[in-house]
Amino acid sequence: MSTASRVRETWNLTGDDAWRTLAATGRIKLVRDAFVRLRAADGFSHSRSLAFATSLVLVQGLIALVGLAVEFGQTGFNRTILGAIENAVPGPAGSLLIRVFAQAQQVGLEHRFLPLLLGLAGTLVTAATATAQLTRGINRLYGIENDGPFIRKYARALFLAVLVLAAIIGAGMMLTVGRNLSGDVGGGMHLAWHLVRWPVALGLAAAAFGGILRWAPRRRQPHWSWLAFGGVIGVAGWTLVTIVFGAAFHVSSSFGDVYGSLAGVVALQLWTFFSAVAIFFGAAVAAQLEAVRSGTQAPPRVQ
Numbered sequence: 001m002s003t004a005s006r007v008r009e010t011w012n013l014t015g016d017d018a019w020r021t022l023a024a025t026g027r028i029k030l031v032r033d034a035f036v037r038l039r040a041a042d043g044f045s046h047s048r049s050l051a052f053a054t055s056l057v058l059v060q061g062l063i064a065l066v067g068l069a070v071e072f073g074q075t076g077f078n079r080t081i082l083g084a085i086e087n088a089v090p091g092p093a094g095s096l097l098i099r100v101f102a103q104a105q106q107v108g109l110e111h112r113f114l115p116l117l118l119g120l121a122g123t124l125v126t127a128a129t130a131t132a133q134l135t136r137g138i139n140r141l142y143g144i145e146n147d148g149p150f151i152r153k154y155a156r157a158l159f160l161a162v163l164v165l166a167a168i169i170g171a172g173m174m175l176t177v178g179r180n181l182s183g184d185v186g187g188g189m190h191l192a193w194h195l196v197r198w199p200v201a202l203g204l205a206a207a208a209f210g211g212i213l214r215w216a217p218r219r220r221q222p223h224w225s226w227l228a229f230g231g232v233i234g235v236a237g238w239t240l241v242t243i244v245f246g247a248a249f250h251v252s253s254s255f256g257d258v259y260g261s262l263a264g265v266v267a268l269q270l271w272t273f274f275s276a277v278a279i280f281f282g283a284a285v286a287a288q289l290e291a292v293r294s295g296t297q298a299p300p301r302v303q
Contacts, residue, residue: 003040003041004037004040004041004140004141004142004143004287005037005040005143005291006142006143006144007142007143007219007287007290007291007294008291008294008295009219009220009294010222010226010290010293010294011220017226017293018222018223018225018226018228018229018289018293019225021289021292021293022229022289025289025292030285030288030289030292031233031285033288033292034230034281034284034285034287034288035281035284037141037284037287037288037291038141038280038281038284041137041140041141041143041284042140043137043140043141043277043280043281043284044277046133046134046136046137046140046276046280047137047273047276047277047280048273048276049133049137050130050133050134050137050272050276050279050280051269051272051273051275051276052269052272053126053129053130053133054130054272054275054276055268055269055272056126056130057123057126057127057130058097058268058272059097059100060119060122060123060126061120061123061126061127061165062081062097062100062101062104063100063103063104063107063116063119064104064116064119064120064122064123065077065081065104065120065123066078066081066101066104066105066108067104067105067107067108067112067116067119068108068113068116068117068120069081069108070104070105070107070108070109071108071111071113071116078101078105080169081101082098082101084168084169084171085097085098085101086098088171088242089242089271090242090245090246090249090267090271091245091246091248091249091250091255091267092249092255092256092259092263092264092266092267092268093245093264093267093268093270093271095264096264096265096267096268097264097268099264124158124161127158127161127164127165128154128157128158128161129157130161131157131158131160131161131164131212131216132147132153132154132157134157134160134212134216134279135147135153135156135157135160135216135217135218137280137283138212138213138216138217138280138283138287139216139217139218141280141283141284141287142217142219142287144217144218144219146218147218148218156215156216159215160211160212160215160216163208163211163212164208164212166208167204167205167207167208168205168208170204171200171201171202171204171205202235202239205235205238206231206232206235209231209234209235209279209282210224210227210228210231212283213227213230213231213282213283213286214227222290226286226289226290226293227286229285229286229289230282230283230284230285230286230287230289231282231286232282233281233282233285234278234279234281234282234283234285235282237277237278237279237281237282238275238278238279240278241271241274241275241277241278242271242275245267245270245271245274249267255267
């Protein structure tokens with residue numbers, strides 16, 4: 001059960017109010033208090049649940065989407081998905097998803113349309129479950145114990161799942177277009193796009209995360225500027241997790257030897273778990289910033 005203090009709703013706040021509150025509080029103190037709020041809201045348990053659901057969505061959705069794309073001859077879409085995996089998923093986790101990608105292509109070539117269609121429906125259900133878990137965790141960060149009526153909760157979760165999926169596909173397209181430009185344009189244009197494509201992709205991810213912070217909690221949320229700092233922290237945290245795991249897997253010579261054929265599964269679970277922690281921490285920062293403005297100066301209590 002969450003022990004995070006309830007964040008009172010605030011009204012008629014502007015972007016200037018958000019930055020003044022942030023400056024008065026101090027970034028370090030805000031981040032420290034947000035970590036306490038994350039612990040008080042049992043954020044690590046929510047992260048474990050979200051990581052498991054996300055892993056299932058990645059595997060299940062990859063097979064359904066790639067297989068159906070093969071059925072309909074959409075090779076460009078599959079190249080986008082493959083490019084996103086190669087660019088954004090670190091080490092053995094990426095290798096695992098590439099093997100899943102190959103399996104999905106084989107299923108598509110065998111024209112198993114009905115199983116793929118059922119798999120797509122199952123993916124939407126699993127994705128809605130994952131975003132419902134995300135909604136539940138964010139509600140607890142704001143001190144909200146009731147997630148609302150079942151139908152409304154999962155309808156909102158399905159909407160957020162579609163939003164996140166669209167952002168992931170858009171970010172993957174940005175990364176893949178950058179890779180494909182190498183053979184089509186001159187060196188200057190190619191270099192410029194390589195410098196720009198990651199900020200564009202991360203901007204799409206930040207926009208999706210901002211939408212989650214705006215619509216996931218069961219409360220009236222403040223102006224977008226109040227959510228921006230938490231959104232930046234969440235996306236930056238996910239980026240840092242991905243870079244660190246990518247570097248660690250690259251220099252490690254024993255990870256594959258220790259886990260053998262399970263290395264990809266373990267790596268995927270580790271990456272999704274710490275990514276989920278980063279996302280919930282970003283939401284905790286947004287919640288704590290508003291808590292400070294509404295008069296909850298002290299950090300929430302942890303039992």
